[in-house]
Amino acid sequence: MDGATHIVHGKFGGGKATSFDAEMMGLARGVNEALRNLPAHITQLALCSDVGPSQLAAISACSALRTFLAGNPRHRVLLLWVPAHKNIEPSDFVDELAKAALDGVQPDFVSYSMALARVRARMKSKWDRVALDTNNTAYRGRHLWVAIDPPLHGATAKSTWLLRHAGTSNHNTARAARFLTNHFPCGAYRAKFNIPGSHDCLCGGGLETRDHILFHCPYWIRTKAPTTSQRAAPHDHSSHQLRNQRGWFVDDVLEFLRLNPMVSTFGWSEILAEALADRERGQPHSRANARLLAHMVERVFS
Numbered sequence: 001m002d003g004a005t006h007i008v009h010g011k012f013g014g015g016k017a018t019s020f021d022a023e024m025m026g027l028a029r030g031v032n033e034a035l036r037n038l039p040a041h042i043t044q045l046a047l048c049s050d051v052g053p054s055q056l057a058a059i060s061a062c063s064a065l066r067t068f069l070a071g072n073p074r075h076r077v078l079l080l081w082v083p084a085h086k087n088i089e090p091s092d093f094v095d096e097l098a099k100a101a102l103d104g105v106q107p108d109f110v111s112y113s114m115a116l117a118r119v120r121a122r123m124k125s126k127w128d129r130v131a132l133d134t135n136n137t138a139y140r141g142r143h144l145w146v147a148i149d150p151p152l153h154g155a156t157a158k159s160t161w162l163l164r165h166a167g168t169s170n171h172n173t174a175r176a177a178r179f180l181t182n183h184f185p186c187g188a189y190r191a192k193f194n195i196p197g198s199h200d201c202l203c204g205g206g207l208e209t210r211d212h213i214l215f216h217c218p219y220w221i222r223t224k225a226p227t228t229s230q231r232a233a234p235h236d237h238s239s240h241q242l243r244n245q246r247g248w249f250v251d252d253v254l255e256f257l258r259l260n261p262m263v264s265t266f267g268w269s270e271i272l273a274e275a276l277a278d279r280e281r282g283q284p285h286s287r288a289n290a291r292l293l294a295h296m297v298e299r300v301f302s
C-alpha cells in the first residue's frame with residue numbers, strides 16, 4: 001500500500017499516521033511487552049508480521065531484541081511473515097481493535113511517514129498540473145522542445161526522464177533545462193542577444209544552433225540517427241518544432257547531453273572564446289585549444 005493512495009481515498013486511520021506506523025509500532029510494543037519480566041526458560045521469540053518498514057519503531061524493537069539476544073547464547077528470534085487479513089483469527093481481532101481506536105480522541109500530531117506522504121501527494125498533484133501545461137499552446141517558446149514523451153512527473157528515476165538523466169545533480173538539471181528551452185550559450189544565442197563571441201560553429205557548418213549541435217555537428221557523439229523531416233502544418237509552431245526535432249524524444253536529447261558533457265555549458269563557451277583568441281594571436285596549440293580538442297570527437301580541424 002502506498003500513502004498517496006490512502007490520501008486520495010481518505011482511508012487514513014484518524015488522518016494522523018500511516019498503517020505502516022501503526023503496524024510497526026504494534027510489533028515494537030509486542031517485543032517490549034514480551035521481554036518485560038521474561039521467564040528464564042524462554043529462549044525463543046517468534047515475531048509474526050505482514051508489514052513493511054517504519055524506522056523509528058524498528059529501531060526500538062531492534063534495541064530491545066539486542067539485549068535479549070546478548071543475555072544468553074541460546075536465545076533465538078524467529079521472524080515469520082504471515083499473510084494479512086485472510087480470516088486469521090488473531091489478525092481479525094487486532095483489526096477490530098484498530099478500527100475501534102478510530103472512535104477515540106485523536107492526537108493533534110502526525111507521524112513522519114504521514115507528513116512525508118502528504119507532502120508527496122501535494123507535490124505530485126502540483127507536478128501533474130505543470131505536466132499538463134508542458135505543451136500548452138497558449139504560450140510556449142517557439143523553440144521549446146515539444147515533449148511527446150511520457151509526462152514529466154513521478155518521484156522515482158525509473159518513472160521520470162528528467163530524474164533518470166539528471167539524477168540529483170543541479171548542474172545537469174539546469175543544463176537540460178537550458179538546452180530544452182533553447183536558452184543556452186551557443187552561437188545562435190549570442191547572435192540573437194548581441195553577446196560577444198563567435199556565431200558560427202568551428203566545424204564550418206554555419207550558425208551554431210541547437211539543431212546543428214544535435215543533428216549535424218561532427219564534433220559530438222550521437223547514438224541515434226535523426227529521421228528525415230516531416231511536413232509541418234502551416235502556422236503551427238508545435239508541428240514545426242516537432243519536424244525540427246527529427247524523431248528524437250527528450251530521452252534522446254538527454255542521452256546526447258550525457259554523452260557530450262560540455263554541450264550547453266558556460267565552461268564550453270569560455271574554452272571556445274579563449275581558444276579562438278589564442279588562434280588569432282597565432283597560438284593554435286595553446287592550453288585552451290588543447291581543452292577544446294579534448295572534448296570533441298573530431299580531432300582534426302583547420
Ligand SMILES: [Zn+2]
Nearest residue numbers: 201203205217
Ligand atoms: Zn559544428
